[in-house]
Amino acid sequence: MDPFSINGGACVAMVGKNCVAIACDLRLGKQTLTISNNYPKIFSYGDTYLGLTGLATDIETVSTDLRTKVNMYRLREERDIEPETFTNLVSSYLYQRRFGPFYVSPVVAGINNRTGEPFIAAFDCLGCTDYSKDFVVSGTSSNQLFGTCESLWEPGLEPEDLFETISQVLLNSMDRDALAGWGAHVYIITKDQVIKRLLKTRQD
Amino acid sequence: MGGFDFSNYARNAALQKQGFPQPQATSTGTTIVGCIFDGGVVIAADTRATSGEIVAEKNCQKLHYITPNIWCAGAGTAADTEFVTALISSQLELHSLSTGRKPRVVTCMTLVKQHLFRHQGHLGAYLVVAGVDPTGINLFTVHAHGSTDKLPYVTMGSGSLAAMSIFESQWQKNLTQEDAVKLCAEAILAGIFNDLGSGSNVNVGIITAEKTTIKRNFIIPNERVPKEQSYRFPRGTTAILKEQMISRAELRKYITIVDMTGKGTVEGDAMEVDA
Amino acid sequence: MAYLHTANIISDFPPSHHHHTSAGPFVQHQITPYTNNGGTILGITGEDFVVLAGDTRHSEGYSINSRTEKKVHRLGKESSLVLATVGFGADALDVVETMKRAVEDYKFHHNKEMSPPAAAQLLMTILYSNRFFPKYAYCILVGIHAGKGVLYSYDVVGSYSKSGERRAAAGAASDLIVPFLDNQVELKNQYVPYAWEEEIPVQPLPMEKVRRLVKDAFTSATERHIQVGDGLQIITVAASGVGWGVSEEMYELKKD
Numbered sequence: 001m002d003p004f005s006i007n008g009g010a011c012v013a014m015v016g017k018n019c020v021a022i023a024c025d026l027r028l029g030k031q032t033l034t035i036s037n038n039y040p041k042i043f044s045y046g047d048t049y050l051g052l053t054g055l056a057t058d059i060e061t062v063s064t065d066l067r068t069k070v071n072m073y074r075l076r077e078e079r080d081i082e083p084e085t086f087t088n089l090v091s092s093y094l095y096q097r098r099f100g101p102f103y104v105s106p107v108v109a110g111i112n113n114r115t116g117e118p119f120i121a122a123f124d125c126l127g128c129t130d131y132s133k134d135f136v137v138s139g140t141s142s143n144q145l146f147g148t149c150e151s152l153w154e155p156g157l158e159p160e161d162l163f164e165t166i167s168q169v170l171l172n173s174m175d176r177d178a179l180a181g182w183g184a185h186v187y188i189i190t191k192d193q194v195i196k197r198l199l200k201t202r203q204d
Numbered sequence: 205m206g207g208f209d210f211s212n213y214a215r216n217a218a219l220q221k222q223g224f225p226q227p228q229a230t231s232t233g234t235t236i237v238g239c240i241f242d243g244g245v246v247i248a249a250d251t252r253a254t255s256g257e258i259v260a261e262k263n264c265q266k267l268h269y270i271t272p273n274i275w276c277a278g279a280g281t282a283a284d285t286e287f288v289t290a291l292i293s294s295q296l297e298l299h300s301l302s303t304g305r306k307p308r309v310v311t312c313m314t315l316v317k318q319h320l321f322r323h324q325g326h327l328g329a330y331l332v333v334a335g336v337d338p339t340g341i342n343l344f345t346v347h348a349h350g351s352t353d354k355l356p357y358v359t360m361g362s363g364s365l366a367a368m369s370i371f372e373s374q375w376q377k378n379l380t381q382e383d384a385v386k387l388c389a390e391a392i393l394a395g396i397f398n399d400l401g402s403g404s405n406v407n408v409g410i411i412t413a414e415k416t417t418i419k420r421n422f423i424i425p426n427e428r429v430p431k432e433q434s435y436r437f438p439r440g441t442t443a444i445l446k447e448q449m450i451s452r453a454e455l456r457k458y459i460t461i462v463d464m465t466g467k468g469t470v471e472g473d474a475m476e477v478d479a
Numbered sequence: 480m481a482y483l484h485t486a487n488i489i490s491d492f493p494p495s496h497h498h499h500t501s502a503g504p505f506v507q508h509q510i511t512p513y514t515n516n517g518g519t520i521l522g523i524t525g526e527d528f529v530v531l532a533g534d535t536r537h538s539e540g541y542s543i544n545s546r547t548e549k550k551v552h553r554l555g556k557e558s559s560l561v562l563a564t565v566g567f568g569a570d571a572l573d574v575v576e577t578m579k580r581a582v583e584d585y586k587f588h589h590n591k592e593m594s595p596p597a598a599a600q601l602l603m604t605i606l607y608s609n610r611f612f613p614k615y616a617y618c619i620l621v622g623i624h625a626g627k628g629v630l631y632s633y634d635v636v637g638s639y640s641k642s643g644e645r646r647a648a649a650g651a652a653s654d655l656i657v658p659f660l661d662n663q664v665e666l667k668n669q670y671v672p673y674a675w676e677e678e679i680p681v682q683p684l685p686m687e688k689v690r691r692l693v694k695d696a697f698t699s700a701t702e703r704h705i706q707v708g709d710g711l712q713i714i715t716v717a718a719s720g721v722g723w724g725v726s727e728e729m730y731e732l733k734k735d
Contacts, residue, residue, distance in 0.1 A: 003216075003224050047452075095287050099326065100212030126283035130253065130261045146258060147655025148662065150699035152435045164437035171442070171668040172658040193451045200443035200675060201668075233541065252735075257651065259703045362541050396735045400541045400705040403735035426735045428702060432691035435663070440672030441679075 003103040008179025010139035011051035013109040013120045016162035019190045020118040022109035023170045026183035037182035045070045046080040048110035053139035055103035083110030083119040094127030101125045105138035144173035235363030235395025235402040236277035238332040241384035244412035245334045247277045248388040252403035274335030279361035281328035288329045309335040309342035321350025363395025363402040513615045516568040517706025519650035522619045526683040528717035529621040529628030535710035546709035554582045559623040559723040565650035567615035574616045595622035599631040606637030617649035623723040652700035
């Protein structure tokens with residue numbers, strides 16, 4: 001079994017009109033056995049959000065290591081980290097472990113505080129950054145997510161429409177993946193507020 | 205330099221020994237080419253990045269900045285091409301500052317090959333190095349193990365054979381800039397259409413003694429046709445169990461940081477010391 | 480390959496016995512009986528019709544063998560049966576040829592067309608008869624039965640559902656297409672707006688809507704899967720009166 005699919009999980013981020021959304025499932029498994037249905041994979045670093053799928057032990061190590069780094073950045077700079085800067089931080093942090101990588105596939109979503117521009121990015125476990133203007137996906141359901149995103153997403157969605165699209169994309173993708181599901185969190189991020197929602201999902 | 209952290213290496217090697225396969229990195233199963241002409245050099249690349257059979261990115265940039273007059277086209281493990289070029293770019297900048305001279309393409313090529321040879325092929329970077337410096341026009345390829353070539357026209361990546369078929373049938377001596385660009389674009393198109401690892405658009409870089417021009421999406425031969433219908437959902441289609449709203453003003457009641465250079469007040473966020 | 484290589488003559492020559500493992504001095508030769516030729520097929524039923532589609536790219540590794548190889552086949556000139564196969568090209572075609580012959584034989588013997596449920600059972604028998612050296616072919620079989628569109632889908636050893644299915648996808652990009660179909664054909668995870676106990680009822684789709692879904696499913700798969708592209712073949716079988724009509728449409732897909 002591949003380290004990326006021992007614990008299972010799915011994460012997706014999308015760009016809308018002056019907004020971004022990021023969503024994840026809540027399952028934590030040990031191969032096919034489900035251990036927990038309350039294991040969120042999205043972490044906030046100020047206004048920037050990070051989704052992590054892959055090996056659960058590495059999700060925890062990476063998310064806390066980055067928490068330390070972002071807090072140190074705040075102390076030095078006396079300002080919040082922007083999504084673009086955070087993306088470079090994640091990338092170089094992962095590449096430092098080029099020959100002993102963390103088994104994680106990170107996704108970043110946020111709005112640039114200065115320009116108000118929506119921003120999303122994804123990485124492979126070595127830190128190669130995939131900048132995208134539409135959507136990014138990660139996790140054991142990544143194939144399903146690519147298929148549904150490519151079909152259902154369209155440009156210029158308002159926050160509430162973006163919520164429906166990202167939710168339907170995640171829900172239908174994880175229902176076709178035995179290693180993901182069991183609840184979902186969705187964050188809709190706009191310039192002046194963040195809405196976090198818990199979705200009603202299948203419990204099998 | 206290098207400065208890699210091997211602390212996960214033993215754990216990962218143990219996992220691999222137990223039969224866990226190694227992770228799949230994003231690779232640029234790519235077509236990249238380069239060609240010299242009278243007065244400069246052209247490099248070009250497609251824009252598809254793949255992870256196995258899946259297209260990870262449709263419009264990525266495979267032409268990497270080294271110095272204003274030296275650029276690299278990269279194939280292989282995407283993270284390695286990205287970081288190797290960034291590292292060499294930084295070293296050349298410092299070298300140029302300490303010598304007070306314009307960086308040379310051979311210097312760049314030598315730094316790259318020594319770095320790659322030192323890592324014994326474990327860094328999967330396959331590069332076309334091109335540039336114009338005080339010694340003249342230069343074009344090289346560097347393979348992951350550190351071997352190099354110096355040729356008037358070069359191709360690399362999974363689409364290298366398709367691209368080379370264009371060069372071998374159409375290349376001639378003393379090309380004009382216009383013809384060299386055309387030839388390189390044609391070679392990339394051959395890769396895009398005949399190699400499954402390559403696709404989407406053509407990016408071109410033209411380097412002469414006077415200036416460098418990078419033309420992103422020089423040719424866009426693969427635009428998606430409009431969808432048959434919209435799949436926008438009526439609001440309220442998705443069932444919600446719980447909802448939490450956080451306004452930014454709420455988040456910022458703990459710290460306010462004023463950025464004096466910006467236009468007006470930029471407020472900071474609540475400092476999170478714990479998730 | 481990627482670097483200049485000189486064979487190490489000292490260690491490679493003369494060949495020593497420890498090169499042969501437990502098999503002793505005998506060298507075991509092998510052939511690879513299967514290759515993956517990529518491609519995707521997709522079928523959706525309506526009330527009184529059924530649509531079966533496939534892309535026309537035939538590939539091996541990173542190379543394209545053909546941009547015009549059709550995957551959807553009628554099983555007889557007078558028959559409503561249509562079979563699409565994907566997987567290993569040679570096996571996929573062999574299954575189609577075997578089925579075509581069986582359908583023809585059936586007509587000669589019984590002087591009537593083979594019914595879709597009978598063809599479905601026969602296909603299962605053919606696939607299962609190769610249980611220990613399977614034909615590497617994923618099949619979707621459709622036809623008109625009692626004025627209704629019917630669809631059956633199979634795994635490589637012949638497992639299928641006798642009652643048929645509303646829709647199916649198989650092949651390289653089936654992972655990408657199936658959840659889209661769940662959502663748009665079966666309306667999974669969609670509720671009546673703000674009435675979150677009440678799911679949107681599933682109704683048979685009109686033919687035009689089905690064709691639109693098929694095209695969008697394939698253009699999306701083409702964007703994200705390297706083995707899907709070049710052309711799209713859509714065969715529609717529609718019940719009309721006591722008989723049926725079969726039509727074929729071809730569309731262009733991206734060629735990169």
